Amino acid sequence: MIHYLGQPGSYSFLAALKYFKNGNNLAGSDSFYKIFSKLKKQKSDYGIIPVENSLTGSITQNYDLLMKEDIFIVGEILLKIKHHLLVNRDTISNLNNLLYCYTHSESLKQCHDFFLLNKNIKPVFAEDSASAAILLRKNRSNIYCAIASRQAAEINKLKMLDIKVQNDDNNYTRFAVISRRPNKNGNKASIIFSVVHEPGSLLKALKPYAEAGLNLTKIESRPIIGKPWEYIFIVDFILQKDNAQINNVLKKMKKSTNYLKLLGLYDPGKIYES
Amino acid sequence: MIHYLGQPGSYSFLAALKYFKNGNNLAGSDSFYKIFSKLKKQKSDYGIIPVENSLTGSITQNYDLLMKEDIFIVGEILLKIKHHLLVNRDTISNLNNLLYCYTHSESLKQCHDFFLLNKNIKPVFAEDSASAAILLRKNRSNIYCAIASRQAAEINKLKMLDIKVQNDDNNYTRFAVISRRPNKNGNKASIIFSVVHEPGSLLKALKPYAEAGLNLTKIESRPIIGKPWEYIFIVDFILQKDNAQINNVLKKMKKSTNYLKLLGLYDPGKIYES
Known part of the structure; x- marks a missing residue:
């Protein structure tokens, strides 16, 4: 079983479909926490979770769960998000008649300008984008619309x-x-770590990467507030040689970190249209 | 005039109050875009915008606006966010009776566990946390609650x-x-830049910092999708010497960046309780 966030037609569902190439073993879940929990309880083999959006940044909640739980990244996929404005089939296609719009909070952020321009339309919360489409279908009202994928519209x-x-x-x-089980191989690695408490610690922790000539594809610091110079870091990088390379880098890093977890080795993901 | 997001009692309002020490010239705005727009049109002297939250990460929308507009950071302040669950005064204090909760989408994310535990309570979007409190007050219903600050409850x-x-x-x-006008001095600097298109570009752009022994307090990369190895970076750092130091670093950086903006020089902010 493979768990994703939401209902058929959600962007997580679409990502799972593209990655696993079939929809037979897919099951929806209503929170990231539950996706991790299903994995831990051996009720699923894989989960698929968003970790970063090009407009809104990292999904920190999922990095926090990856940090806390004995769960690993084994693959990645990039999905182009294309939101559509949906109405019931008999609704007249005129924005002025619409008063409410079902939307997920992330979609709301990504469509904020639309709501600023159309003050008559009030957003109504949905658990995920496909749930927004389902709520609209069930509601049947002509003063409601929803923001979701093309596939959610079709379904x-x-x-x-x-x-x-x-x-x-x-x-x-x-x-x-x-x-639950990390890969033993893969060209890309994700790690999360915190650094020792001193000025300059942020750059020091990156030195082993520079020395090994590794190509970073993501770096992000999150402050631990109230503890100056203490940070949590997320770093992704591409491995050029064999796995010995990563072991060397991690060994060097352990000297200047308080906490360090290899989130996983995996092959760099492809980009798909949604 | 100083513009903040939302209504009196919003966290932006509280931050403005702590920073400017009085509330005489404060005016609410319903979007970050408008706060920038008021500044550009000389209809306000200062704006106050959230740029990062310890739980949910960077507010990328504001970094995008800082990148695009001729507007600069001249100060910072950290506010401890303490959300409260509010009801009308005559509502019985029993969660089971509540069906709807007015909440800002960021507060919703930061209170997600509460909604998972109390499935009877459905979130209803509000433009900001203080607007959530205002909607609750106006609605007067006993099946509604709101998530907002203590001050929004009092107001x-x-x-x-x-x-x-x-x-x-x-x-x-x-x-x-x-x-509109950048500071000429300040111990902390924020910059935003994009790097040239080649593997290793991410670490190369950080070399001038390492060489100058500067202390980074934030670093974040955002990918430009479809352009591998191209990134936008946000970096904050503390200056140890005089302003000549930053000019040297920026001069060196220009060689390996496509775009570079000094977002501002300012004094590191203090932490306040909300």
Whole structure:
């Protein structure tokens, strides 16, 4: 079994479908926490979770769960997010008649300009984008719309309006495939660590990467507030040689870190259209 | 005039109050975009915007605006965020009777566990946390609650329930004070830049910092999807010497960056309770 966030037609569902190439073993979940919990209890083999969006940044909640739980990244996939404005099939395609819009909070952020321009339309919370489409289908009202994927529109037999609803088309989400067992190989690595408490600790922790000539593809610091110069770091990088390389780097890093977890080795993900 | 997000009692309002020490010239705004726009049109002297939260990460939308507009960071302040669950004064203090909760989308994320535990309570979007309190006051219903600050409860004469509503107490937001005119001095600097398109570019751009022995307090990369090895970086650091130091670093950096903006020089912010 493979767990994703939401209902069929959610972006996590679409990412799972592209990654695993079939939808037979997919099951929806209503929180990231539950996706991790299902894995821990051996009720699923894989989970798929968003870790970063090109417009809104890292999904810190999932990094916190990866840090806390004995769960590892074993794959990744990038999905271009294309939000559509959906209405029931018999709704007249006129924005002025709409008063409410079902939307996930992340979609709301990514479509914020639309709501600023159309003050008559109030956002109504949905657990995920596909749930927004389901709520609209069940509600049947003509003063409601929803923000969701093309696939969620098709699954729920809703009409897509020809209206630009998202702020920016450069909207990609990077999903991580997670599992109880880490891969032994892979060209890409993700690590999370915290550094010792002293000025300059942030750059010092990166020295082993520079020395090994590794190519970083992501770096992010999160402050531990109230503890100056203490940070949690997330770093992704590409391995050029064999796995011995990563062991060397991690060994060097352990000297200047308080906490260090190899989140996983995996092959760099491909980009798909949603 | 100083513009903040939301209504009196919002966390941006509280941050502005702590920073400017009086509330005489404060005016609410309903979007970050408008705060920048008011500054550009000389309709305000300062704006106050959240740039980072300890639980949910960077507020990328504001970094995008700082990158695009001729507006600069001139100060910072850290505010401990303490969400409360509010009800109308005559509402019985029993969670089971509540069906709806007005909440800002960021507060929703920071209180997600509460909604998972109390499935009977559905979130209803509000533009900011103080607006959530205002909606509750105006609605007067006993099946509604709201998530907002203690001050928003006091201003709107609402009752605070003795219930832990936020996921984690380590909840701090860093606000930037912004203006049309950059400071000439300050011990802290924020810069944003993109690097040239080649493997290793990420670490190369950081070399001038390492060489100058500067202490980074934040580093974040955001990928430009579809352009491998191209990134936007946000870096904060502490200056140890005089301003000549930053000019040297920026001069060196220009060789390996496509785009570079000094977002501002300012004094490191203090931490306040909300």
